[in-house]
Amino acid sequence: xxxxxxxxxxxxxxxxxxxxxxxxxxxxxxxxxxxxxxxxxxxxxxxxxxxxxxxxxxxxxxxxxxxxxxxxxxxxxxxxxxxxxxxxxxxxxxxxxxxxxxxxxxxxxxxxxxxxxxxxxxxxxxxxxxxxxxxxxxxxxxxxxxxxxxxxxxxxxxxxxxxxxxxxxxxxxxxxxxxxxxxxxxxxxxxxxxxxxxxxxxxxxxxxxxxxxxxxxxxxxxxxxxxxxxxxxxxxxxxxxxxxxxxxxxxxxxxxxxxxxxxxxxxxxxxxxxxxxxxxxxxxxxxxxxxxxxxxxxxxxxxxxxxxxxxxxxxxxx
Amino acid sequence: xxxxxxxxxxxxxxxxxxxxxxxxxxxxxxxxxxxxxxxxxxxxxxxxxxxxxxxxxxxxxxxxxxxxxxxxxxxxxxxxxxxxxxxxxxxxxxxxxxxxxxxxxxxxxxxxxxxxxxxxxxxxxxxxxxxxxxxxxxxxxxxxxxxxxxxxxxxxxxxxxxxxxxxxxxxxxxxxxxxxxxxxxxxxxxxxxxxxxxxxxxxxxxxxxxxxxxxxxxxxxxxxxxxxxxxxxxxxxxxxxxxxxxxxxxxxxxxxxxxxxxxxxxxxxxxxxxxxxxxxxxxxxxxxxxxxxxxxxxxxxxxxxxxxxxxxxxxxxxxxxxxxxxxxxxxxxxxx
Numbered sequence: 001x002x003x004x005x006x007x008x009x010x011x012x013x014x015x016x017x018x019x020x021x022x023x024x025x026x027x028x029x030x031x032x033x034x035x036x037x038x039x040x041x042x043x044x045x046x047x048x049x050x051x052x053x054x055x056x057x058x059x060x061x062x063x064x065x066x067x068x069x070x071x072x073x074x075x076x077x078x079x080x081x082x083x084x085x086x087x088x089x090x091x092x093x094x095x096x097x098x099x100x101x102x103x104x105x106x107x108x109x110x111x112x113x114x115x116x117x118x119x120x121x122x123x124x125x126x127x128x129x130x131x132x133x134x135x136x137x138x139x140x141x142x143x144x145x146x147x148x149x150x151x152x153x154x155x156x157x158x159x160x161x162x163x164x165x166x167x168x169x170x171x172x173x174x175x176x177x178x179x180x181x182x183x184x185x186x187x188x189x190x191x192x193x194x195x196x197x198x199x200x201x202x203x204x205x206x207x208x209x210x211x212x213x214x215x216x217x218x219x220x221x222x223x224x225x226x227x228x229x230x231x232x233x234x235x236x237x238x239x240x241x242x243x244x245x246x247x248x249x250x251x252x253x254x255x256x257x258x259x260x261x262x263x264x265x266x267x268x269x270x271x272x273x274x275x276x277x278x279x280x281x282x283x284x285x286x287x288x289x290x291x292x293x294x295x296x297x298x299x300x301x302x303x304x305x306x307x308x309x310x311x312x313x314x315x316x317x318x
Numbered sequence: 319x320x321x322x323x324x325x326x327x328x329x330x331x332x333x334x335x336x337x338x339x340x341x342x343x344x345x346x347x348x349x350x351x352x353x354x355x356x357x358x359x360x361x362x363x364x365x366x367x368x369x370x371x372x373x374x375x376x377x378x379x380x381x382x383x384x385x386x387x388x389x390x391x392x393x394x395x396x397x398x399x400x401x402x403x404x405x406x407x408x409x410x411x412x413x414x415x416x417x418x419x420x421x422x423x424x425x426x427x428x429x430x431x432x433x434x435x436x437x438x439x440x441x442x443x444x445x446x447x448x449x450x451x452x453x454x455x456x457x458x459x460x461x462x463x464x465x466x467x468x469x470x471x472x473x474x475x476x477x478x479x480x481x482x483x484x485x486x487x488x489x490x491x492x493x494x495x496x497x498x499x500x501x502x503x504x505x506x507x508x509x510x511x512x513x514x515x516x517x518x519x520x521x522x523x524x525x526x527x528x529x530x531x532x533x534x535x536x537x538x539x540x541x542x543x544x545x546x547x548x549x550x551x552x553x554x555x556x557x558x559x560x561x562x563x564x565x566x567x568x569x570x571x572x573x574x575x576x577x578x579x580x581x582x583x584x585x586x587x588x589x590x591x592x593x594x595x596x597x598x599x600x601x602x603x604x605x606x607x608x609x610x611x612x613x614x615x616x617x618x619x620x621x622x623x624x625x626x627x628x629x630x631x632x633x634x635x636x637x638x639x640x641x642x643x644x645x646x647x648x649x650x651x652x653x654x
Contacts, residue, residue: 040575041477043575044478047477047478070468071578165626165627191623192623194620194626195626199576200573200576201384201565201569204568204569205377205380205613205616205617208377208380208381209374209377209616209617209620209621210620210621212368212371212373212374212621213365213368213374213620213621213622213623215368226573229569233568233569233570236492237380237492237500238373238377251479252481253479253481253570253571
């Protein structure tokens with residue numbers, strides 16, 4: 001009786017200690033440990049990145065941790081996560097920084113420890129990362145601007161509702177779209193950009209106000225999934241069916257809206273590929289292989305015409 | 319916003335032997351209403367062709383619905399001198415529960431809605447137990463619940479939106495029984511009437527104010543303080559549940575990661591409406607006006623294309639003024 005209890009206790013203790021020893025990394029086993037700190041994990045985009053990263057990690061036989069703060073404005077929570085991750089001594093580290101400067105100290109510590117760093121999704125204002133794996137947001141949005149220009153025949157009023165005015169993804173997408181409009185349809189009048197924090201209900205309210213305030217409004221662009229769906233909601237509620245709505249990212253609601261013709265089209269990144277390439281790049285860096293400084297994971301314009309193509313189906317995340 | 323000399327003499331017997339709002343809170347309520355009218359007139363002058371149109375007024379009303387519902391519940395809690403920081407994420411959790419009940423479990427829409435609202439009541443009840451039975455400070459208890467509810471919303475939804483396919487569910491928000499008035503606005507109106515009756519015509523309202531004014535005295539006077547606090551937080555939770563239903567009905571999906579920050583808008587609406595953060599005084603009409611001030615200001619500034627940063631600055635200033643007026647009154651109260 002006592003012997004068997006002791007066995008149970010030992011087993012329990014071992015079970016408790018095992019994950020702990022796994023965390024301390026290199027010294028205990030030969031498996032490589034890759035740590036990814038993302039901008040979050042609750043949005044479908046990050047879920048898709050995680051899917052790509054998990055699949056690649058499994059294929060390569062490495063241990064992967066994937067974490068992110070509760071919301072994409074929790075800069076401090078992300079820095080704490082990053083700090084804790086560095087303390088854990090992974091073999092390689094990938095970071096999608098919410099604030100590229102705030103991460104500097106933790107990254108410097110990782111560098112000191114000889115942990116190779118890869119930036120993904122958005123760059124870091126630092127030369128520590130060996131590579132940046134990202135979508136060129138400005139180029140992708142410029143493409144959206146070009147399509148908007150086509151849709152409107154080069155004239156009319158166009159408004160942008162962006163998901164935030166601070167992060168690079170927010171500003172690059174806003175500025176990229178505006179640059180696209182100015183380049184391809186200088187006749188289009190752009191209204192001042194508004195910001196909805198990516199919240200669907202808030203964005204819908206803003207969209208309604210803008211539509212009311214500007215009866216000649218002909219097109220609207222939302223810089224992420226929440227913004228695009230929010231705009232769509234506001235347009236529907238306003239009873240306008242002649243507005244061209246163009247979005248960024250994908251997701252079920254957006255894909256369905258494009259299929260139903262309520263949304264004209266959208267540009268999307270390829271998050272699954274981003275996850276996969278990020279893990280590949282980290283592993284290459286760990287193995288001291290040559291990696292490119294910037295790796296573009298690409299973007300894609302999709303609309304009702306090409307929605308069902310293999311190329312688009314792989315990139316959109318449902 | 320000039321102060322009158324008459325408020326130096328608040329005759330105690332006028333402070334309601336009956337259960338209606340006190341003279342003092344009626345004053346602040348009128349002040350808030352006056353502010354709303356002023357804002358409305360100002361924007362109407364600045365943008366005569368667009369701002370005062372019926373279409374835009376509907377837009378303003380529609381954008382008041384969710385914050386308004388949360389603020390109704392918060393009025394009860396704040397009147398007891400409590401606070402509920404969990405309403406935003408609890409709203410998201412209730413939206414997710416509604417999705418689980420209706421989409422995943424296939425329950426009939428009305429039943430699913432009722433269960434989701436009751437689930438909100440359950441979250442409120444847990445808050446109430448923490449505050450009234452375990453004697454935790456409301457700020458801390460509901461802060462913890464904010465995290466718990468936000469986490470559970472992600473867990474129960476698998477961190478992905480749940481999409482409703484039932485047109486009748488969306489109809490609850492976007493349909494129109496009365497032409498060109500979205501049902502969501504009617505729901506808010508109905509909820510406000512219920513809340514106003516609860517607050518001014520029932521034992522619940524009377525005890526809510528008594529507990530907020532002086533918890534110890536209320537207890538000595540025979541009010542079962544713990545029991546009524548439980549009820550107050552539960553009532554607050556029911557409104558949160560309704561807000562969760564209405565936001566997901568509007569969006570056609572339950573968004574698990576939404577809600578953070580909504581609690582602050584709700585508290586702002588309550589405070590602008592004249593409900594005192596130190597308890598004992600609160601009106602539903604004031605809260606509705608407060609919520610309308612926030613949405614009207616936001617809408618008007620957006621229509622004038624004022625940069626968003628300045629919209630935040632102005633809204634913050636309005637809150638400061640509202641709290642300052644509350645302070646001013648309290649100071650006069652003490653010196654008189």
